[in-house]
Amino acid sequence: xxxxxxxxxxxxxxxxxxxxxxxxxxxxxxxxxxxxxxxxxxxxxxxxxxxxxxxxxxxxxxxxxxxxxxxxxxxxxxxxxxxxxxxxxxxxxxxxxxxxxxxxxxxxxxxxxxxxxxxxxxxxxxxxxxxxxxxxxxxxxxxxxxxxxxxxxxxxxxxxxxxxxxxxxxxxxxxxxxxxxxxxxxxxxxxxxxxxxxxxxxxxxxxxxxxxxxxxxxxxxxxxxxxxxxxxxxxxxxxxxxxxxxxxxxxxxxxxxxxxxxxxxxxxxxxxxxxxxxxxxxxxxxxxxxxxxxxxxxxxxxxxxxxx
Amino acid sequence: xxxxxxxxxxxxxxxxxxxxxxxxxxxxxxxxxxxxxxxxxxxxxxxxxxxxxxxxxxxxxxxxxxxxxxxxxxxxxxxxxxxxxxxxxxxxxxxxxxxxxxxxxxxxxxxxxxxxxxxxxxxxxxxxxxxxxxxxxxxxxxxxxxxxxxxxxxxxxxxxxxxxxxxxxxxxxxxxxxxxxxxxxxxxxxxxxxxxxxxxxxxxxxxxxxxxxxxxxxxxxxxxxxxxxxxxxxxxxxxxxxxxxxxxxxxxxxxxxxxxxxxxxxxxxxxxxxxxxxxxxxxxxxxxxxxxxxxxxxxxx
Amino acid sequence: xxxxxxxxxxxxxxxxxxxxxxxxxxxxxxxxxxxxxxxxxxxxxxxxxxxxxxxxxxxxxxxxxxxxxxxxxxxxxxxxxxxxxxxxxxxxxxxxxxxxxxxxxxxxxxxxxxxxxxxxxxxxxxxxxxxxxxxxxxxxxxxxxxxxxxxxxxxxxxxxxxxxxxxxxxxxxxxxxxxxxxxxxxxxxxxxxxxxxxxxxxxxxxxxxxxxxxxxxxxxxxxxxxxxxxxxxxxxxxxxxxxxxxxxxxxxxxxxxxxxxxxxxxxxxxxxxxxxxxxxxxxxxxxxxxxxxxxxxxxxxxxxxxxxxxxxxxxxxxxxx
Ligand SMILES: Nc1ncnc2c1ncn2[C@@H]1O[C@H](COP(=O)(O)OP(=O)(O)O)[C@@H](O)[C@H]1O
Ligand SMILES: [Mg+2]
Numbered sequence: 001x002x003x004x005x006x007x008x009x010x011x012x013x014x015x016x017x018x019x020x021x022x023x024x025x026x027x028x029x030x031x032x033x034x035x036x037x038x039x040x041x042x043x044x045x046x047x048x049x050x051x052x053x054x055x056x057x058x059x060x061x062x063x064x065x066x067x068x069x070x071x072x073x074x075x076x077x078x079x080x081x082x083x084x085x086x087x088x089x090x091x092x093x094x095x096x097x098x099x100x101x102x103x104x105x106x107x108x109x110x111x112x113x114x115x116x117x118x119x120x121x122x123x124x125x126x127x128x129x130x131x132x133x134x135x136x137x138x139x140x141x142x143x144x145x146x147x148x149x150x151x152x153x154x155x156x157x158x159x160x161x162x163x164x165x166x167x168x169x170x171x172x173x174x175x176x177x178x179x180x181x182x183x184x185x186x187x188x189x190x191x192x193x194x195x196x197x198x199x200x201x202x203x204x205x206x207x208x209x210x211x212x213x214x215x216x217x218x219x220x221x222x223x224x225x226x227x228x229x230x231x232x233x234x235x236x237x238x239x240x241x242x243x244x245x246x247x248x249x250x251x252x253x254x255x256x257x258x259x260x261x262x263x264x265x266x267x268x269x270x271x272x273x274x275x276x277x278x279x280x281x282x283x284x285x286x287x288x289x290x291x292x293x294x295x296x297x298x299x300x301x302x303x304x305x306x307x308x
Numbered sequence: 309x310x311x312x313x314x315x316x317x318x319x320x321x322x323x324x325x326x327x328x329x330x331x332x333x334x335x336x337x338x339x340x341x342x343x344x345x346x347x348x349x350x351x352x353x354x355x356x357x358x359x360x361x362x363x364x365x366x367x368x369x370x371x372x373x374x375x376x377x378x379x380x381x382x383x384x385x386x387x388x389x390x391x392x393x394x395x396x397x398x399x400x401x402x403x404x405x406x407x408x409x410x411x412x413x414x415x416x417x418x419x420x421x422x423x424x425x426x427x428x429x430x431x432x433x434x435x436x437x438x439x440x441x442x443x444x445x446x447x448x449x450x451x452x453x454x455x456x457x458x459x460x461x462x463x464x465x466x467x468x469x470x471x472x473x474x475x476x477x478x479x480x481x482x483x484x485x486x487x488x489x490x491x492x493x494x495x496x497x498x499x500x501x502x503x504x505x506x507x508x509x510x511x512x513x514x515x516x517x518x519x520x521x522x523x524x525x526x527x528x529x530x531x532x533x534x535x536x537x538x539x540x541x542x543x544x545x546x547x548x549x550x551x552x553x554x555x556x557x558x559x560x561x562x563x564x565x566x567x568x569x570x571x572x573x574x575x576x577x578x579x580x581x582x583x584x585x586x587x588x589x590x591x592x593x594x595x596x597x598x599x600x601x602x603x604x605x606x607x608x609x
Numbered sequence: 610x611x612x613x614x615x616x617x618x619x620x621x622x623x624x625x626x627x628x629x630x631x632x633x634x635x636x637x638x639x640x641x642x643x644x645x646x647x648x649x650x651x652x653x654x655x656x657x658x659x660x661x662x663x664x665x666x667x668x669x670x671x672x673x674x675x676x677x678x679x680x681x682x683x684x685x686x687x688x689x690x691x692x693x694x695x696x697x698x699x700x701x702x703x704x705x706x707x708x709x710x711x712x713x714x715x716x717x718x719x720x721x722x723x724x725x726x727x728x729x730x731x732x733x734x735x736x737x738x739x740x741x742x743x744x745x746x747x748x749x750x751x752x753x754x755x756x757x758x759x760x761x762x763x764x765x766x767x768x769x770x771x772x773x774x775x776x777x778x779x780x781x782x783x784x785x786x787x788x789x790x791x792x793x794x795x796x797x798x799x800x801x802x803x804x805x806x807x808x809x810x811x812x813x814x815x816x817x818x819x820x821x822x823x824x825x826x827x828x829x830x831x832x833x834x835x836x837x838x839x840x841x842x843x844x845x846x847x848x849x850x851x852x853x854x855x856x857x858x859x860x861x862x863x864x865x866x867x868x869x870x871x872x873x874x875x876x877x878x879x880x881x882x883x884x885x886x887x888x889x890x891x892x893x894x895x896x897x898x899x900x901x902x903x904x905x906x907x908x909x910x911x912x913x914x915x916x917x918x919x920x921x922x923x924x925x926x927x928x929x930x
Contacts, residue, residue, distance in 0.1 A: 061504045090506035103497035107519035117505040166505070445624050448913045450905045452868045453886060457902060460890055461638045538753035542872055545755050546887060564759055565875070567774065571767040581756045592751035 002072075003206050004037040004060070004174055009069035009079075011055050029055040031230035031292070032069070037174070042200065042207040044221030044238065046214055046253070052230040053210045054098070057176040060208065061095050062086050073174070091121055094167035098179040100159035104151040110137070111147035114166045121170060136165040139202075141195070157188035164196070168203065176208045181216065193220060214253055218242050223302075226250045231293040233286070236303035246305040248279050248286050249293075284308070332526065335601040342597035345590035352587065353407065360404045368397035369555070380575050387575040389563055399579050402557040405550065407587065409471060410536040416475040418529055421482025426513050426521070428483065429490025436487070443480045451477045456548045467554050474540070482528060489521050523602045530595035534588045541584055557584050613921050621910055628906045629682070632899060633675050639895040687900035692892050697900045701882065705904075707777050708874070708881035712866045714797045718805030719862065723812035723855070730813065731820025731851070732843065742813060749810030754869055758803040758876045765799055766877075772799040775878030800877040804869055808862070812855060819851040826850075853919075860916030864909045 010033075012026035030052040037043045045053045058064045059079075060071055066079040078089060094117075097103035104113055114133045118124060124132070134144040140161040151159055160180060167175055180196065181189040193216065200207060211217045217224050218238045225235040226249065234247040245251045252275050259268050285308050287293055296304040336342045371391040378388040386395035428439040458473050459465065493499065494517070502512045537557075543549030544558025545565075552559075560580035564570040569577060669677075681687070687697035730742040766774035772795065773779070779792040823829060829846050837845070870883030878884070882901055889897040 058500075063500050063503060087506055090504065093504075095501070095504045097497040097501060099497055103501050105498040105502075105516055105520070107522075108516075116502065116507060120506040120508075163501070166501070170505075444620075445627060448624065448864070448910050449628070450864075450868050450902070450909050452871055453902050453905055456871070456887070456890060457635055457898060461635060534751060542753055542755045546872065546875060547891070561756065561759065567767075570759065570763055574763075577759070581759065584756055585752060588753065589748060589751040592747065596747060 001039045002036050003039045003074065004208070005070070005072040006036070006056070006060070007034050007070040007072065009033045009056065009059060009071065010067040011052070011059050011064050012067040028230050030059065032295075033225075033227070033230070033232050034069075034296075035225050035232065035235060037206055037208060039173075040200075040204060040206055041222045042209055042220055044209045044211060044217035044224035045227055046211055046217045046224055047227035048253070049212055051227040053212075053227055054178050055230075056227070057095070057178050057208060057210050060174075060176055061090075061093055063095075090117075091170040092173045094170065094172040094175050096160075096163055096167050096175060096177040096180045099183050100156050100163060101151075101183075103163050104159055106151055108150070109147065110149055110151070110162055113151070113162060114147075114169060117166065117170045132169065133165075136168055137162075139168070139199070140165045155188075156184050157192060160184060160192055161195075164192075164199070168199065171203065172205070174206045174208065176210070178210045179212065180209075182211065182213065189216070196220070214242070214257055226253065228293060229291070231306065232296060233293045233306040234304070235296060236300075240300075240303050244303075246299060246303070246307070247293075248275065248282065251275050252279065331523075332598060335598055336594060338601075339597040342594050345593040348586065349590040349594070352403070352583075356400055356403045356407070359400050363397055363400060365401050368394055368401060377573060386579055387573070389560075389576050390566075390569075395560065395576055395579065398555055398560055399557070399583060402555050402560055402580060403583055403587070405554050406537055406541055406556045406558070406584075409467065409550065409554075409556070410533055410540050412471050413474045413478065413536045413540070414529060414533045416471065417479040417482055417532065418525065420475065420479040422486055422525060424479070425483040425486025426490050426517060429487040430494050430509070430513050430517060432491065432494070436491075439483070440487070443484050446477065447480045447484070449477070452543070455543065456546070459543075459548045465551055467550060470550060474536070478532075478536070478539075482532065485524065485528060486521055489524055490517060493517055493520050523598070523605075527595055527599045527602055530591060530598065534591035534595065537584065537588055537591075610922060614918055617914060617917055617921075621914060624910055625907065628910065629679055629903065630675070632903045632906065633678060635902070636678075636895065636899040637671070637674075639898070640893065682900075682903060687903075688896040690889075690894055690897045692889070692894045692897075697896050700897055701885065701900060701904070704880055704882045704885045707879065708867075708870055708883065710793070711797055711801060711870070711874070711879065711881055712863065714794075714801040715804045715808070715866055716859075716862065718801050719809045719812065722805060722809040723816060726809075727813045727816025727855075728820065728843075728848070731817040731824075734817070734821050739817070742817070746810040746814045749807050750814075752807055754804060754807050755872045755876060757807055758800070758873055761799060761803040762876060772796075777880050796879070800873050800879055804866070804873050808865060808869070812858065812862075815858070816851055816855055819854060820847055823847045823850050857916055857919040860912040860914065860919065862912075863915070864912035867905050867908055867912070 009030055011030040012028050014023040015025040015027060016023055033056055045056060047053055055064055059066050071078040073089060111133055114136060115129050118129055133147055137144055137146055142158060142161055181192050209220050221238050224238050224241055225232045228249045234241060234250045241250060245254055255272050255275055259265055293306040294308055296306050298304045336346055375388050376390060378384055380387045384394050389395055424439050428436045455473055455477055462469055499512060499516060502516050540549055541556055541558035544556045545562045549558055550556045557580045561577045564577035685698050690697050690700045693700045726742050730739045733739055762774060765771045777796050782788040782792050824847060829842060832842050832846050870881055871887060874881045874884035875887055886901045
């Protein structure tokens with residue numbers, strides 16, 4: 001069942017300039033992106049920083065205005081709804097933010113942070129509320145006494161768990177995780193990732209997982225889309241893309257993953273050189289005269305690539 | 309591993325609130341100058357408000373031509389003025405009036421500045437544009453002259469009108485300060501998070517944004533309070549501040565515009581001048597200490 | 610850059626318009642006819658009164674009155690002063706120059722104090738020199754100018770009698786002589802110094818912090834690591850970068866001085882615009898008041914404009930906003 005269908009989404013930010021501060025140009029942060037998420041799956045959006053991943057994710061939760069295109073959630077077009085009309089959908093779509101430091105209000109106790117969504121949607125007695133918050137704290141592996149503490153008393157990993165608990169309280173169907181581990185120490189990254197997978201099984205969640213680290217995305221996601229300059233350049237099952245990349249950008253992205261084994265390092269360097277040459281020689285195969293990636297074309301039933 | 313660490317020290321750090329009066333108190337305690345200032349300030353205020361409670365303002369304001377320009381004595385601790393009125397009594401009443409009125413001016417400007425600053429910074433866009441244009445304009449006016457002209461042309465003039473006029477011209481700096489802070493806060497993810505959690509705008513502004521500008525507001529409030537005492541007494545000194553029925557510290561000092569008083573009758577203007585200096589400096593020292601602490605906290609991250 | 614200046618100038622047009630409307634409305638609210646300086650005797654008989662009102666154009670719709678007043682004002686015609694019985698501009702002119710002189714000398718004093726003290730304090734920060742200077746700035750910041758000026762006048766004008774205690778020039782010396790210039794300067798020193806000693810404190814602090822910030826910047830470190838002598842590091846790198854923002858405050862500084870003129874000129878009985886303003890308010894010579902408010906309002910807008918432009922030249926980020 002299709003839970004979310006993003007169709008030809010465009011998010012353009014105006015650039016003002018000139019004499020009267022009029023709009024002179026646009027940053028085409030997202031420029032015609034389409035993908036679908038099936039119920040229960042994890043879909044990854046990967047790409048270098050600035051490629052428009054976060055903007056895509058934020059458009060789904062209406063943190064950005066949509067320039068054009070559709071965002072169909074269970075068949076309803078969210079892009080066409082006003083802020084008021086979107087409110088019931090807030091329960092179903094939640095977001096986990098990248099930076100565990102700025103995403104928790106430093107002046108609020110954990111109880112107030114996690115209970116914020118509950119207070120918006122449900123009428124609970126303080127005791128009930130506390131009970132629910134403590135249950136969720138327990139689920140994310142924090143002690144129930146944490147409710148009286150402030151965010152600065154926790155480590156980055158713990159804070160991210162608080163943010164995750166907050167996003168779970170309304171029992172959402174879809175969670176947009178915007179690089180949920182990239183601000184964390186490598187040692188706790190895997191922990192949080194595994195734990196996100198456990199939660200997915202427990203709550204039957206669907207993830208839109210944003211990241212710049214192909215390794216992480218591959219580990220987490222069933223399918224992924226590769227973004228470059230606001231466009232999807234390749235989409236397919238994670239293993240497909242990882243083993244058999246077709247777009248030059250995807251290839252370079254994979255080649256850029258640092259290797260720990262010394263014996264293959266030399267090969268990697270050669271590979272990168274070769275890809276740079278290919279990028280230059282066959283540029284027009286992948287990008288039109290404006291440097292814009294072509295539309296996706298299927299090369300198998302699951303795999304699509306932006307080729308001429 | 310990280311979980312073990314946190315169960316250990318869970319209970320003992322239960323109530324360290326990162327905001328509120330407690331933190332202010334801690335910052336002041338650390339700073340000797342600020343602490344001394346606070347003690348002096350509180351002592352003066354307790355004495356002044358206490359003593360003025362037992363004083364008869366009408367009695368003090370009564371002209372007595374038999375005791376004009378008396379030097380300080382046991383009857384008149386600080387002598388008398390050109391109307392034979394007790395300077396000490398006027399000093400107490402004046403201090404009380406100056407402080408109370410400046411407090412109200414500061415309070416009202418804070419309310420206006422806070423409201424407009426938060427709205428402007430949080431919503432940005434057209435709201436911000438309109439509010440900022442108004443602020444830019446009012447801030448660029450020669451305020452003192454405008455206040456003086458408005459004071460002279462208003463049909464009724466009393467303390468309340470004076471407070472209103474001052475408020476009208478003095479809210480802008482605060483609004484601008486709070487707006488720029490709100491503008492940077494609203495880009496932080498905790499505000500984004502609140503939006504995605506379905507929290508309405510007014511709640512986000514009041515319960516998420518406001519607590520994070522609170523230390524800025526407190527510092528600014530304190531510094532403004534000192535500034536307003538100076539401004540109010542300056543205006544009264546010039547003869548365009550508090551109406552005569554409400555003597556202020558500026559009233560006593562304004563007698564020194566007469567060169568004879570300035571040169572030969574120090575007891576009339578020096579005590580009031582010192583009072584203003586002590587009030588303003590001690591309030592400032594407390595405010596500066598808090599400001600330094602807030603800046604340092606910001607720098608640490 | 611030019612675009613910014615042009616845009617900023619364009620912003621000033623509605624501001625000026627708004628200012629003139631407000632001043633016009635204040636003038637209308639003043640008793641008598643503040644726009645032309647005519648005094649209307651309320652006891653005159655009604656027919657006579659009406660004739661005067663008609664003659665002065667007081668029965669015209671307000672926008673016609675406004676346009677007439679504004680176009681006159683642009684040409685420097687602010688009507689007649691009813692106390693001096695001469696055109697307002699003639700009354701204002703001498704006073705205006707006195708205020709300009711005073712402001713100029715004050716500015717010179719302000720920067721003469723701020724620059725060495727700020728540099729000392731910033732270069733040797735956290736030494737006793739810095740602590741003394743910072744202490745002075747804190748005290749200065751919290752001291753109202755009228756009290757400080759009174760104390761200065763009392764000490765140096767009366768008790769020690771080093772300086773004249775009022776006026777702008779000794780009435781016994783003749784205009785154009787050397788003694789006249791000396792006397793003028795002599796009258797300026799005390800008011801200018803009193804203002805400067807207080808006004809300089811924020812500039813000192815700003816310069817100090819600016820230097821401390823620049824000290825640890827990369828280009829300074831690089832210069833040092835290349836073996837550039839310390840004094841050159843300061844003169845070539847740190848100071849140049851620290852002075853620009855200070856220069857930018859010039860406009861705001863002027864704005865502040867205009868506001869402060871009312872107080873300082875009153876205390877030192879200095880015949881400038883501020884004192885004229887106050888005495889005109891007291892004498893209800895409202896055509897003069899209107900003219901002064903309009904002119905100082907214009908000057909303040911200009912001062913802010915100046916600072917905004919310098920600041921944007923120094924720090925391009927401001928332009929974006
Ligand atoms: N609010 C905004 N206003 C203007 N430009 C923006 C805004 N948000 C993002 N952008 C621009 O859109 C592009 C994509 O940004 P983003 O979606 O954050 O990329 P990613 O998450 O892939 O790193 C970037 O060039 C960024 O500068
Ligand atoms: Mg991002």
